[in-house]
Amino acid sequence: MAGGGGGGGGPAARAVLQRCVRASLQVKPADELSEARFVQIDRGMVIYICFFKGATEDILPKMVSTLLNLRLCESDSGKMVSVLELPGSLLIIPQATLGGKAKGRGMQYHSNISKEDGLRLYSAFVALCEKELTAAAAAAGSQVTMKHGTYGNRQVLKLDTNGPYTHLMEF
């Protein structure tokens, strides 16, 4: 994995990638006035993402380029292609728990970025992914979807896979 830009020699960002044939995520819980709202994608990739202290926007272009160009998806003919080449849909899920370290029986999140900086980086990450995926889909003449979770919300997720093919990437 690439060397990190985070403090203390650790990574600046951590991502877990899973393939899906369908995924849905609650982006707004139900309240007295309205039902819960969900976003959904079909075939493509789910990216769970967490930023650490010391992460800056500088890392985003390389990070997005790496994640979206890795050959982790399977084409109809069984060839390994990237989500951009497929082209597949993308669901991005902010997942601060990925930054946890065990201390005794509990988890601590002391290395995680602050909420304000995390939201800023997360939003920029989502915008960059959207730009890349939209361009790839337009070039391929395909329709794909990019959806994302809400920073700070509980991420109620349903995932349907043909093999999650889970990968870890650090930057």
Add this chain to the structure above:
Amino acid sequence: MAGGGGGGGGPAARAVLQRCVRASLQVKPADELSEARFVQIDRGMVIYICFFKGATEDILPKMVSTLLNLRLCESDSGKMVSVLELPGSLLIIPQATLGGKAKGRGMQYHSNISKEDGLRLYSAFVALCEKELTAAAAAAGSQVTMKHGTYGNRQVLKLDTNGPYTHLMEF
């Protein structure tokens, strides 16, 4: 994270943990003679597990104890408890892709344990988890389920979460 016993200073094992309210995994694909077979759990935890070169059975007792005693689950009253305390069900999924490293746009798995050694460790890991969970459930007078995937198979997974609450642990 705990210091690893693997070769080259890396970890000996990597686990990704997710909470679920239901999860089902195909353990045998359909063939001409029979339909696909699935295992299913309700509320509990999914453990994706990967062993690296140099991993030995010595690491398993501490690893299982750590994973099953971490307070990653939510009780009915909203308190954080371990899967043993809940007690919840457990789905263990062998996931060799977790050992991947990006090389250019492809993934390489050179640090992964051999298939034979991996199967042996995976089987011992599953047996230890089953022993701990069964003892905890008996002590609590509860019924819980432990299921696991088949080493070497494609892990067709459906995951239904109330927040995946994804954590990474290395040993």
